[in-house]
Amino acid sequence: MPRDRRDHVLTPRRYDESDVRIRPGKSSRPRTKTRPEHADAESAMVVAVDRGRWGCVLGGDPNRPVVTMRARELGRTPIVVGDDVDIVGDLTGKVDTLARIVRVAERRTVLRRTADDTDPFERVVVANAEQLLIVAALADPPPRTGFVERxxxxxxxxxxxxxxxLTKSDLADPTDFTASFADLDVPVVLAGQSEDLTELTATLRGKLTALIGHSGVGKSTLVNRLVPDAHRAVGVVSGVGKGRHTSTQSVALPLPSGGWVVDTPGIRSFGLAHISPHDVVAAFSDLADAIEECSRGCTHLGPPADPECALDDLTGDAARRVRAVRGLLEAVRTNDAWQ
Structure with missing residues (x-):
């Protein structure tokens, strides 16, 4: 006789904690926000950057090059040529060794630019440079006042x-061009092929100097005269990639007499979207106090744009400097970088 179908009904299983399996984590080390102090880190200066690797020199000594990467705890902290950093790891500088940048010091100076005057993104070109050597040719191509002003x-x-x-000074007289900047007290040096570079070398000695200029003005020729073994020096100080400096990268080169020059890529335009008229005027100590009396929104360009600008009340040398500074402001306002 067939069995009752109810005999085949299964009773639901009861589970307890012994049936639960916990998947082990990938790491047994607990996560923490505490960052290592790296008390044994050594100071260095960044001299080259290339695809996630930074060439540094320990203690600013070009004979102690080290290739580094950025430590994970720094995240996306930007690091550029001229930055003072602290590094740990293998500091021997031997081939295929890699140290880590664990700290970036506060910058003393910053050379910034934007792609154009509508670009909100600032690009730091060089950090901690004491001087900016603006290289312009007096001929072939003709000098561009707007670029120099920017x-x-x-x-x-x-x-x-x-x-x-000024390069190519053997092809044209620099008098008219330099007159535009006389009231700003900007030092002018000539660096034509026939010019002796003693004065310029003395000006650069012991300092970190950034060089900028349009393509074709002779900047590379000047760099090779200042650093006769520049091509060899690029490989020594960078150790990054193939050690070749290209037109798309900045690199710091050690001067034979002491100091560094930072050779930057040839610049087609110099955007200043991040700079306001107030920033420009405030950079001059003899004008900074005067603009405190200007009304809100004053562009400091003077009449008719600003009929009550406080700079109009200045006299003597200060008044001449006001005219020169307003020329800079006008160049920024009109995006006059090519003239």
Whole structure:
């Protein structure tokens, strides 16, 4: 006789904690926000950057190059040529060794630019440079006053001392061109093929100097004259990639007499979207106090734009400097970088 179908009904199983399996984590080390102090880190200066690797020199000594990466705890902290950093790890500088940048010091000066005057993103070109050598040709191509004015603005606002360096001086007289900047007290040096570089070398000695200029003005030729073994020096100080400096990268080169020059890529335009008229005027100590009396929103350009600008009340040398500074402001306002 067939069995009752109810005999085949299964009773639901009861589970307890012994049936629960916990998957072990990938790491047994607990996570923490505490960062290591790296008390044994050594100071260095960044001299080259290339695809996630930074070439540094320990203690600023070009004979102690080290290739580094950025420590994970720094996240996306930007690191550029000229930055003072602390590094740990293998500091021997041997081939295929890699140290880590664990700290970036506060920058003393910053040379910034944007792609154009509508670009909100600032690009730090060089950090901690004491001087900005603005290289311009007096001929072939003809000098561009607008570009020099914009470079001067970037230098003043960033805390760098500008120097105007004129190449191809054997092809044209520099008098008319330099007259435009006379009231700004910008030092001018000539660096034509026939010019002796003793004065310029003395100006650069012992300092970190950034060089900028349009393509074709002779900047690379000048760098090779200042650093005769520049091509070899690039490989020594960077150790990054193939050790070749290209037109898309900045690199710091050690001067034979002491100090560094930072050779930057040739610049097609110099955007200053991050700079306001107040920033420019405030960079001049003799004008900074006067603009405190200006009304809100004053552009400091003077009449008719600003009929009550306090700068109009200044006299003597200060008044001449006002005219020169307003020329800089006009160059920024009109995006006059090519003239």
């Amino acid at each position: 470079a001067l603005v970037a230098a003043y606002v960033g805390g760098l001392s500008p120097i105007l360096c």
